[in-house]
Amino acid sequence: MLQEILQSLPQVLVDGLTLGAVYAVVALGYTMVYGILQLINFAHGEVFMSGAFIGTAFFILIMGMGWASAIPQFILLIIVLILTASITGLVGVGLERVAYRPLRNAPRLIPLITAIGISFILQDVVRFIAELFNGNYIVTGPSLFSEQITLKASAISSIFYDARFKTSFLIVLGVAIILMVALDYFVNKTKWGTAMRAVALDRETASLMSINVNKVISITFFIGSALGGATGVLFAVQYGTIDPYIGFILGLKAFIAAVLGGIGNIRGAMVGGMLLGLMEMFASANLSLLTGGVFGAEYKDVFAFAILILVLIFKPEGLLGKPTAEKV
Amino acid sequence: MKGKLATFFSNKQLQVILYSLFIIVTSAALYFSQKSVVSFLLLLSSLLILHFMNLKNVTKWIVALGLLFILIPFASSGGPAFQSYMEVATMVGIYISMALGLNIVVGMAGLLDLGFVAFFAVGAYSYSIFATSQASNFMPFGNFPLGGESFWGFLIVGGIMAAIAGVLIGVPVLRVKGDYLAIVTLGFGEIIRIIFNNGDRPINITNGAMGIASVTPPEIFGMTLSFPNQFYFVTLLILMFTIFAVLRMEHSKLGRSWKAVRENEIAAQAMGIPLVKTKLLAFALGASFSGIMGVVFAAKQAFIDPTSFTLMESFTILVMVVLGGMGSVPGVILGAAVVTILNLQVLTELTNWLNQLSLSGVLTIPDALSPAKMQKFIFGALLVAFALYRPKGLIPAKNKIFDVKKLKDHRPDHLNNDTKENSIPIDKVQV
Numbered sequence: 001m002l003q004e005i006l007q008s009l010p011q012v013l014v015d016g017l018t019l020g021a022v023y024a025v026v027a028l029g030y031t032m033v034y035g036i037l038q039l040i041n042f043a044h045g046e047v048f049m050s051g052a053f054i055g056t057a058f059f060i061l062i063m064g065m066g067w068a069s070a071i072p073q074f075i076l077l078i079i080v081l082i083l084t085a086s087i088t089g090l091v092g093v094g095l096e097r098v099a100y101r102p103l104r105n106a107p108r109l110i111p112l113i114t115a116i117g118i119s120f121i122l123q124d125v126v127r128f129i130a131e132l133f134n135g136n137y138i139v140t141g142p143s144l145f146s147e148q149i150t151l152k153a154s155a156i157s158s159i160f161y162d163a164r165f166k167t168s169f170l171i172v173l174g175v176a177i178i179l180m181v182a183l184d185y186f187v188n189k190t191k192w193g194t195a196m197r198a199v200a201l202d203r204e205t206a207s208l209m210s211i212n213v214n215k216v217i218s219i220t221f222f223i224g225s226a227l228g229g230a231t232g233v234l235f236a237v238q239y240g241t242i243d244p245y246i247g248f249i250l251g252l253k254a255f256i257a258a259v260l261g262g263i264g265n266i267r268g269a270m271v272g273g274m275l276l277g278l279m280e281m282f283a284s285a286n287l288s289l290l291t292g293g294v295f296g297a298e299y300k301d302v303f304a305f306a307i308l309i310l311v312l313i314f315k316p317e318g319l320l321g322k323p324t325a326e327k328v
Numbered sequence: 329m330k331g332k333l334a335t336f337f338s339n340k341q342l343q344v345i346l347y348s349l350f351i352i353v354t355s356a357a358l359y360f361s362q363k364s365v366v367s368f369l370l371l372l373s374s375l376l377i378l379h380f381m382n383l384k385n386v387t388k389w390i391v392a393l394g395l396l397f398i399l400i401p402f403a404s405s406g407g408p409a410f411q412s413y414m415e416v417a418t419m420v421g422i423y424i425s426m427a428l429g430l431n432i433v434v435g436m437a438g439l440l441d442l443g444f445v446a447f448f449a450v451g452a453y454s455y456s457i458f459a460t461s462q463a464s465n466f467m468p469f470g471n472f473p474l475g476g477e478s479f480w481g482f483l484i485v486g487g488i489m490a491a492i493a494g495v496l497i498g499v500p501v502l503r504v505k506g507d508y509l510a511i512v513t514l515g516f517g518e519i520i521r522i523i524f525n526n527g528d529r530p531i532n533i534t535n536g537a538m539g540i541a542s543v544t545p546p547e548i549f550g551m552t553l554s555f556p557n558q559f560y561f562v563t564l565l566i567l568m569f570t571i572f573a574v575l576r577m578e579h580s581k582l583g584r585s586w587k588a589v590r591e592n593e594i595a596a597q598a599m600g601i602p603l604v605k606t607k608l609l610a611f612a613l614g615a616s617f618s619g620i621m622g623v624v625f626a627a628k629q630a631f632i633d634p635t636s637f638t639l640m641e642s643f644t645i646l647v648m649v650v651l652g653g654m655g656s657v658p659g660v661i662l663g664a665a666v667v668t669i670l671n672l673q674v675l676t677e678l679t680n681w682l683n684q685l686s687l688s689g690v691l692t693i694p695d696a697l698s699p700a701k702m703q704k705f706i707f708g709a710l711l712v713a714f715a716l717y718r719p720k721g722l723i724p725a726k727n728k729i730f731d732v733k734k735l736k737d738h739r740p741d742h743l744n745n746d747t748k749e750n751s752i753p754i755d756k757v758q759v
Contacts, residue, residue, distance in 0.1 A: 040510075106719065116643065116646070117709065120708025123704055131694075296526065302523070
């Protein structure tokens with residue numbers, strides 16, 4: 001049994017890292033908003049999904065123009081990433097303005113309910129637009145970076161099988177890491193990043209220190225949503241087919257990743273995302289093997305939720321977070 | 329003018345006369361027309377008008393029961409659409425009961441549960457597994473399927489099973505607060521659905537994604553219940569029990585502890601409310617109403633599969649509670665009725681109407697925009713609009729107001745001798 005697990009390990013690692021990178025960047029959006037507002041931005045998964053659709057639309061649009069085929073794929077990807085990220089960032093800012101800002105002093109149940117409402121609206125608007133232009137809400141984007149690469153893991157040791165992946169795997173992983181490093185630099189080294197951390201620590205005192213709290217919150221939403229949207233584009237490139245309902249479960253998983261790493265902690269979200277991606281892929285590859293066929297790969301969502309519940313019960317502050325005492 | 333209108337409407341006799349007139353006209357319209365959704369809805373709305381009328385509670389209840397048990401089934405029996413009306417009314421009853429259950433958890437105890445449909449599923453599966461030959465796959469004894477009489481027993485079994493599921497979910501979840509709770513319950517809802525969806529291996533318990541078909545219909549006194557109009561009465565009876573129980577619970581010691589926990593957990597604990605027990609009871613009782621209706625649902629549909637218990641259903645029930653008013657029993661009843669009718673009648677009718685319009689070439693609506701598909705958008709818009717502008721819902725919850733003087737007069741003698749400093753004014757205790 002161990003041998004079989006080891007054989008599939010390189011492939012599991014490759015797939016897990018791809019999925020983990022997606023989770024990690026989406027988890028950043030959750031964790032940033034939570035750090036500042038102590039609010040779960042339920043609609044963040046839908047922002048990710050909108051990003052995937054907007055990105056695919058741009059790809060189709062640009063590649064439909066004749067002269068565009070002269071552009072190298074990589075530059076095309078960067079253009080689309082930037083365009084999509086700015087649009088979804090603005091969506092995020094608008095979302096905060098409409099659904100969260102008026103409720104900042106309301107009981108905590110209420111913003112959660114608006115968040116669910118907003119995510120329904122986004123889902124349906126995207127479905128409507130996709131169905132209107134495409135005839136079907138399941139959209140397949142143009143295939144990019146699709147050369148197959150074989151990782152010769154068997155050359156290292158004969159217990160491993162070779163792993164196969166598309167070039168897009170490298171792109172996804174690379175872009176995700178660049179995004180994370182950039183964000184880390186922004187939050188820790190720049191003036192606005194410092195303001196963001198100050199607001200997260202104590203909103204009222206920060207406002208006394210001449211920090212424009214509303215602006216900082218808007219910027220947080222912009223960055224979080226822009227990252228989410230950019231990840232959506234990466235997701236569309238990697239997996240090809242998207243539908244308006246991919247955001248919800250993926251958003252939940254990313255949230256689990258954020259909790260796993262310690263919610264409110266940016267590096268924690270990155271670690272948690274990668275870990276969750278790897279664990280999930282490992283589970284879906286080996287669950288039926290480990291349990292003798294009783295539980296199959298279809299229990300991988302159960303596995304993710306079980307991780308969430310275990311973390312919340314035994315280590316609610318997450319892997320890298322600090323425990324907090326509740327204020328009376 | 330306004331004053332005159334007010335006196336006009338506060339006149340009790342006039343109210344009653346107008347109301348009776350309204351009922352007579354709408355029920356006659358319903359009885360004599362072939363298929364008139366409008367008059368059916370108007371007749372149902374008479375119950376809402378009744379709620380706002382200036383009458384004694386007892387009178388209101390008697391009139392409402394008369395309407396529900398006699399007039400509505402009779403008036404709608406006139407046309408060929410009788411069974412479809414009854415079908416809608418039964419679904420409304422089932423959803424009201426579930427929404428009342430969720431109202432206990434969300435509205436009264438303030439625990440946002442996003443996986444509520446799981447309990448409905450537990451109830452539905454517990455009946456349908458034993459009322460088909462499915463149970464013989466894993467039960468070492470007994471003769472399955474059970475007869476239709478077992479339905480009545482399973483109402484209780486389903487309720488208990490759902491309550492157990494509620495406690496099982498509640499125990500790990502209780503250490504988690506607020507937003508986390510929402511996510512964890514959502515996760516549990518999905519877990520239960522996935523388990524039912526894959527429950528055909530290694531032992532075939534739930535028959536997996538195929539679902540369980542031909543569930544034995546209930547029987548009473550040798551009569552088999554299989555038509556919607558028969559289920560209407562079953563649902564109505566259970567619904568009456570649910571409403572009665574919820575109303576009694578709301579102002580009981582337990583109900584007041586729920587509200588205290590909702591307002592401030594730490595303060596409630598300091599006042600001596602056992603948090604764990606109170607929250608678990610909220611989960612268990614809320615779940616049990618849902619489980620009971622699950623049994624009815626399984627028997628009515630005679631076929632269930634995991635697709636009936638998706639996340640969307642949980643959110644639908646949440647929309648009902650938020651729309652009606654969290655914590656308000658009449659509000660939740662109204663919310664559930666409005667949402668169910670919107671789903672089953674208004675949206676489908678609108679779609680048909682629009683289709684006819686586009687067929688006759690008056691105007692063309694793209695298929696993507698057909699109202700039946702807009703359900704999610706409508707729900708989302710409702711949730712946002714209500715949370716922003718009317719967070720207390722259509723009929724806001726009212727706290728019972730105690731008359732200080734009356735309470736003082738009823739105090740036992742030895743308490744009346746207290747010095748003034750020791751007695752806490754009742755109106756200040758109210759939260």
